Amino acid sequence: MAVREESETADGVVTRVRPFLRLKAVIERRDSRAGRLFDGGIQFLIILNLIAFSIDTLPSIPENLRITLAGFEIFSIVIFTLEYLTRLLVADSRPRFIFSFFGLVDLAATLPFYLAFGMDLRAIRALRLLRLLKLLRYGPAINRFHRAFFIARDELILFGTAAMIVLFLAATGIYFFENEAQPEAFQSVFHALWWAVATLTTVGYGDVYPVTVGGRVFTAFVVIVGLGIVAVPTGLFASALSKARAEEDEAKRRK
Amino acid sequence: MAVREESETADGVVTRVRPFLRLKAVIERRDSRAGRLFDGGIQFLIILNLIAFSIDTLPSIPENLRITLAGFEIFSIVIFTLEYLTRLLVADSRPRFIFSFFGLVDLAATLPFYLAFGMDLRAIRALRLLRLLKLLRYGPAINRFHRAFFIARDELILFGTAAMIVLFLAATGIYFFENEAQPEAFQSVFHALWWAVATLTTVGYGDVYPVTVGGRVFTAFVVIVGLGIVAVPTGLFASALSKARAEEDEAKRRK
Amino acid sequence: MAVREESETADGVVTRVRPFLRLKAVIERRDSRAGRLFDGGIQFLIILNLIAFSIDTLPSIPENLRITLAGFEIFSIVIFTLEYLTRLLVADSRPRFIFSFFGLVDLAATLPFYLAFGMDLRAIRALRLLRLLKLLRYGPAINRFHRAFFIARDELILFGTAAMIVLFLAATGIYFFENEAQPEAFQSVFHALWWAVATLTTVGYGDVYPVTVGGRVFTAFVVIVGLGIVAVPTGLFASALSKARAEEDEAKRRK
């Protein structure tokens, strides 16, 4: 097996032979085929879990599908529990693993289901979403997002603040124009903020819109002026994300 | 005719005279006027076919238009059949042509209509759309799209994944906020996904939208944060497409 | 007056003194104060005309406003006629001026109103919009748009074609998914095209939207893939317009 092929090199490098060394390499590293298989398997199971979670929210699902989902849930908990225990077993420092971010995530992804055994509480079911966080362990994606945020930090703050001010001013303005004509939809500045968000992001559901002449002229003005300001932050983050990836590639090439 | 003017040069270049050589040049290459005319004619016929296909879907069309369309369909099949046979005739290797991508496309664009002769099956009619694929043969467009995809591949995967995660999280979030207030529109995470797509692409049909305070605050947050992530992939592809074209121009200039 | 100040220099430069020379300088050039005043006056009048045209479409306007508008219309025609005659008078070649683009535009902006004197035809009123074209004479804007189009020409064709194909495929796809469920809104591929335009430009009026599961999944796919393609052409044109302006500035600085 792939593990054996790998082990010799591993043994060669590490002189202080410890038990679980091969297992540790498989679980914590991605440079062997078994390691990649293990990682891929866990990732695949997490995604299946998210799909199962989604299916579970369907209002009327046939009985046999419900049973299948319940079976799959038990299967998932077993696998995730085994994963947790193995990670604990091979950890350099067990207490540090337990209180690490991913240690807590792994625990939160399984423990509640033992505690709530037999009960079908909605809150418990929602906790299954925490399994999504387990995905963060894999790949350099989390670092990348982190770095992208850091790259664009100053600009994100600048445009985030500008977006807030534009949204607030738009909401206050439309409130004064439309409050009288549509006391229901534009009850308060907070209700007007909902309109401001829907309008300045150009989503435009059409549940609230100005009807007075003043409100429409104000909307035209605000949309043309404020559109870009509100849309900029995500664009900035996207370009920073792209830059972070380029930097990683550069760093890899230099090695 | 144009063919004759061209032929002398062709004869001068090619010493090993083969039958259909002139015809082959006209059909497979674009460097003679006859070749460009043939290509242009086929392209024009394909576009007319797509328009005829669209007209055919109109619920109530006058009888004489229906007859015209039927006549045009027969005319098209005849031309496309002749085109197929000629391409087969002049192909370097006939079996290879038959099983090539474009050979199969050309066949699929005509064969079903002989098999279904007389019957007016809807599925058969839909097959006419395959004629669109014939357009891919012309111009460097297909290569360009291919290369654009290759250029932006890593980023497309990065943002494609990010978009998936944002859409899924948005859908799950709104499901928890709105499910109780609007059990119909937000029945399940899948229904909520429809909302997430319509919102985060800023299409905002207005068929589903949050009504609770929590749902609206969540929407504001998700839209401002997630907008760019979802919109990025196509932007990336567009800029890659543009880059691919620039590279082609560069390559041409160097020749 | 400004004309007098200018005239000496003009006389100095031009040795062959012609009648209307000062008038010609005022009307055809912008390098004197009188010339700029004349141009500015005409531009202002054109914009007032467009506003008057818009007010005129209001369904119920008070009688005195209607009379004011009619008076303003007569005033405008008089001014524009005088402008036309003066331009004709000072033109280097009168027949060439009459048949030039701007000569025809100037004529079309006044002549119909003499022919239709007394009659209040809607078509005649619409012709007043032609006065907008008179604006094109001023400033380098028209050249700039022209050049912007030229700069982005290849890309505009590439993305224009891609946009067409995406719209057509989206329309055809949604037609097959939604035709049965919504025979009214998705009657034909043409009706579906309206949906495709409203969706892929993210306008999303909400007058037509998919209701079937298949249609919604298809929409999600199409929007995420096709969004950028459809939005690109205008972005390209905008950046080309910006580039054209930069080139002009560069050219000016070198002088």
Added chain:
Amino acid sequence: MAVREESETADGVVTRVRPFLRLKAVIERRDSRAGRLFDGGIQFLIILNLIAFSIDTLPSIPENLRITLAGFEIFSIVIFTLEYLTRLLVADSRPRFIFSFFGLVDLAATLPFYLAFGMDLRAIRALRLLRLLKLLRYGPAINRFHRAFFIARDELILFGTAAMIVLFLAATGIYFFENEAQPEAFQSVFHALWWAVATLTTVGYGDVYPVTVGGRVFTAFVVIVGLGIVAVPTGLFASALSKARAEEDEAKRRK
């Protein structure tokens, strides 16, 4: 306290000792801890005021919250009055401070509430929004926006004008297409302008949309052609804002 620590250095630098010198440093400069605390406190109070203003617009708020808000309003006026008086006290030239932009803003943020004492006029309440302007004093944000506008000035004018023309032409066009079919929604060119703004910014509320074939074809054409033109100005301003910030950073690094 921080003021004391600072004072020694201040005394060392300034030889001509004036009364209020320490106070002046705290209020007008940000280089001491007390100065930053003062600025931060005022900023925080302004933001709390805006939130209180928004809450105040809620149609039905409990009595005790109303009393709290009234108390907070009195507290704010007291603080802002003290701030105004202190700024006046330490100003180099008192008349110049009173008639400076920020002097007037500070006055407008408090004075009306003394004049309208006891009365609960809506217009007076709206004046509270002027306190937002007080925020402009802090940070380099206002300079930045100013400079961003200056950087993109030519382009903003170019695209602003282009956007106006596109909107006007779109409105006039749709008016002719839809006026007959929807005399209510497309009553005049002004009503059509509302549609043009909602459509070309892709907000697409769905309150007005074309229903005729001509109007829909025109809309498709206009949206695909005009989209970018209308969306460009804000994009330009956003990129100029980003450039202005980069220039500031550059300037700081050089110091």
